[in-house]
Amino acid sequence: MNYFEYRDGEMVVENKKISDIADSVGTPFYLYSSASLAYQYNQFKEAFGDIDLLICYAVKxxxxxxxxKTFADLGAGADVVSEGEMRRALKAGIPASKIVYSGVAKTVQEMTYALEQGIFQFNVESEPELYQLSQVADNLGKTANITFRVNPDVDAKTHAKISTGKSENKFGVPWKNVRALCADAAKLPGIKLVGLDLHIGSQITELDPFEEAFTRVCDLVEVLREDGHxxxxxxxxxxxxIPYEGDDFPPLPREYAEMVKRVTNHLGCKIIIEPGRFLVGNAGVLVSKVVYVKKGEERKFLIIDAAMNDLVRPSMYDAYHGIDPIKESDQERTLYDVVGPVCETGDTFATNRLIEPMESGDLLAIRSVGAYGxxxxxxxxxxxLIPEVLVNNDEFAVVRPRPSYDDIIGLDQLPPWLSK
Structure with missing residues (x-):
């Protein structure tokens, strides 16, 4: 469901005009919809029905x-990849008993903090991590619940930089090593092996890679149970x-849940899922203002006040994001390159994009930026850094303010020999 829509020729979010927020906050800024966040979360929750499920929002x-906090109030857990993210989740009201700790390079300090908080589980990604965690837990007199993140060597059919389940990726325990590593884990102090984990990538738009990976891991669970685990x-x-472009819609949570239940129900396991982009991606837009309209020899440029430092996905991943004016027009659309003010050719949001004619001072929205923006x-x-704004019905609040130049420059400190 789209909570960013046009009414009377002007884009609103829920029941608030975006232009009114821009007048108050200034551009550029990120804008999120509370209703969209709740809707996306509840889609997953309702799709799985009454099975034993823990939805852990991928905080990254x-x-x-x-x-x-919005997800915490809805009952979500959290998937974190650093101590900082865990601290954020705890402060927002997600209990440690609902937090899963992922990541390939957990440090002794991070393990210690997580164990002291009573974390739900660690997703262990390597043999060295297993032995380090055992030592830390044993020294603290605690037991770490662990799953092994299995690398199922499945092609997620997504962008190479966000694919994580192939044998050449840095993530997870190699398939052929899992049984031996589980046998080692069973003998270690401070460790309790409770299950298996996998994550094959991000922005996956078809169910087949999921089903292939889940089936492989379910078969492995049965083998490991026969081994006595x-x-x-x-x-x-x-x-x-999520849909970024056109009408190419990924599977719905209902379709995903039906597949998961079909593949996993015979095991009787508690199911944990870690959605991130799906929950927040389409819940956010980046609102920017046109600074100049520049005519080149063969191209027209919309130079806007947002830049690649604000939204790096188009530069880093060649990612497509919809771009729409805040105020509709009945004029024929024209081709623009939409670019920012940073001194890099890569500071480009779109090339040869058909957009309604715009002028200096006009507002536009770059869509689907709630995740990894x-x-x-x-x-x-x-x-x-640009502000983040959250809307709830007809109210809005700045939930991260724009810093001053003094705030930014003040982070630097001169050494003694330059301070005289």
Whole structure:
């Protein structure tokens, strides 16, 4: 469901005019819809029905406290990949008993903090990590519930930079090593093997790769149970995509859930899923203002006040994002390159994109940026991080303010020999 729509020729979010928010906050800024966040979460929850399920929001997709708190209030757990993300989840109200710790390079400090909080489980990704976690847990007199993240060597059919389930990827335990590693884990102090985990990638737009991977891992659970391991949890990761372009819609949560239940129900395991992009991606837009309309020899450019440091996905992944004016027009659309002010040719959001004619001062929305937008932003060219705004019906609040230049420059400290 789209909560960013046109009414009387002007784009609104829920029941709030975006132009009114822009007048108050200034551009550029990220804008999120509370109703969209709740709708996406409830789609998953309702699709799985009454099975034993834990939905852990993948915090890396959008780490804003207001977003995490929205999911916490809906009953979500969290999937985290750092101590910082865990601290964010805890502060937003998600209990440690609903937090799953993923990531390939967990440090002793991070393991210690997570164990002291009483984390739900660690998704262990390598043999060295297993032995390090055993030592840390044993020294603390605690037991770490673990799953092994299995690399099923399945092609997720997604962008190479967000594919994580092939044998050449850095993630997970190699398929051929799992049985031996489980046998080792059973003998280690401070370790309790409770299940298996997998995550084959992000922005997956068809069910076949999921089903292939899940089937392989379910078969492995049965083998490991025959080996004597009491496996009660199956963490299926995330990865379900969202529509970025046109009418190419990925599977719905209902279709995904039906497949999961068909493949896994015979095991009687608790199912854990870790959606991120699906929950937040289409819940956000980036609102920007046209600074100049520039005519080149063969192209027309919309130069806007947002830049690649604010939204890096088009530059990093050649990602497509819909771009629409805040105010509709009945004029014939024209071709533009939409670019930002950063001194890089890669500071381009769209090339030869058909958009309604726009002028200096007009507002536009870059769509589907709720995931991997603000979290990947930076201050290149000493540009201010842009605000994040959350709307709830006809109300809005700035949930991350725009810093001042003094805030940014003040992070630097001169050494003693330059301070005289």
């Amino acid at each position: 997709a959008n780490t804003n406290q207001a977003v995490i 009491d496996l009660t949890r199956l963490d299926l990761g995330g990865g379900l995509g 603000a979290v990947m932003s930076g201050t290149y060219n000493t540009r201010k």
